[in-house]
Amino acid sequence: MLPQTDEQPTPLSSHLEGLAARARDYAEAASSANTRRAYAADWRHFASWCRRQGLEDFRPDPQVVGLYITACASGAAAGDRKPNSVATIERRLSALNWAYAQRGTPLDRKDRHIATVLAGIRNSHGRPPVQKEAVLGEDLVVMLETLDRGTLRGLRDRAILLLGFAGGLRRSEIVSLDVGKDQTRDGRGWVEILEDGMLVNLRGKTGWREIEIGRGSADLTCPVIALQIWLSLGRIDHGPLFRRVTGQGKEAGPDRLTDQHVARLVKQCAMAAGIRGDLPEGERERRFAGHSLRAGLASSAEVDERYVQKHLGHASAEMTRRYQRRRDRFRVNLTKAAGL
Known part of the structure; x- marks a missing residue:
């Protein structure tokens, strides 16, 4: 629940009410549903702490x-x-x-009570980011074999893994795709299947981008064929691309999958395929998530780094390198180049 204002709203005409409703829709579209859910949960956390301390949460102190x-x-x-x-x-x-900005009473994050404390927290508790294990190309092939090609659910999940990997997509991007352009209000992109591959038109964190996904070298590992099979057998020609399977596993329902499904799918398939079997089971389970597909493409593609950077939509090569779990880190040896 977000903070409420004590100010009385100005009465609006019916025309302005319609514009106000549209403005609220645009304001909501400024951030993803995941971000809004996380922010709402964080506000509840803060409000609960304030109540326990006998403090007021409606004033940005x-x-x-x-x-x-x-x-x-x-x-x-x-x-x-x-x-x-x-x-x-x-x-x-x-x-x-x-939350405070939405209320019209912005919080001063540069105030010393916040900025200095936060700097101290970073210095005292900051750690390198914990990276998820990358699902490499050979890993993905084994993971696909754990899915049943004789069921609609298995065919859908094959398409999700292959499209997510080949596109270097985030889990939220995978499930936000539609079959075609402007088909749903909550869609954030669509696919176009062409002779040589498919185009994924995606509204991401940095705006619209177009991702080219070529056909695979074999039918069983081709993301385009996997998607075509899912759409054909699921009888899907409009609306969300990936949906829940209903009717005792025989029909594609109308409801869009959530991004949690992608995370669970990657984790379950990696465990079933025995990926990183050298680790204890609990540690293995924590290592894999939806981002493992994105990191896997960056780590597996043996091409010039700039092509990977463009494909993933990164603003810098440094960000792309963070995703590359397996690469020649010492290909450029400045120690020897300096004569040592």
Whole structure:
């Protein structure tokens, strides 16, 4: 629940009411559904902590916020069993900043009560980011064999894995695709199947981009063929691309899959295929998630780095290198180049 204002809204004419409704729709479209859910949960967390301390949450007080993030870092915030990571604290702070801005009372994040405390938290608790294991090309082939090609659900999941890997897509991007352009209100892109491959038109974090996905060298591992089979047998020609399977597994329903399905799918298939079998089972399960597909393409594609960067939609080569789990890190040896 977001903070409420005490100001009375100005009465609007029916015409302006219609514009106001459209404005609310545009404001909602400014951030993804996942972001809005996370921000709402963070606001509830903050409001609960304020109530426990006998504090008011409707006024953006930097000192109160500074105490709150201190409680998060120490594990003393509402309902926390352990200290929050730096990334979680920064997200919670972004959520508060967004919520107060919606109310028209922005929070001053540069205030010393916030900025200095946050800098100290970063210095004291900051750690390198924990990266998910990359699903490499050879891993994906084995994972596909764990899915039943004789069921509609299995065919759908094959298409999800192949499209997600070949497109280097985030899990939210995979499930947000439609069959065609402008078919649903919640769609964030669509696919076009061509003779040599398919185009994925996607509205991502940095705007619209077009992703080219070529056909595979074999039918069983071709993302285009896998998608065509799913669409044909699922009798899907309009609306969400990937949907829940209903009717005892024999029909494609109308409801769009959530991004959690992609994360569970990657995890389950990696476990069933025995990927990273050298690790304990609990550790293996934590290593894989939806992002494993995106990192897998970046790590497997033996092409010039700039092509991978463009495909993933990264603004810098440095960001692309973070995704490349398997690469020649010492191909350029500056030590020897300097004469040592």
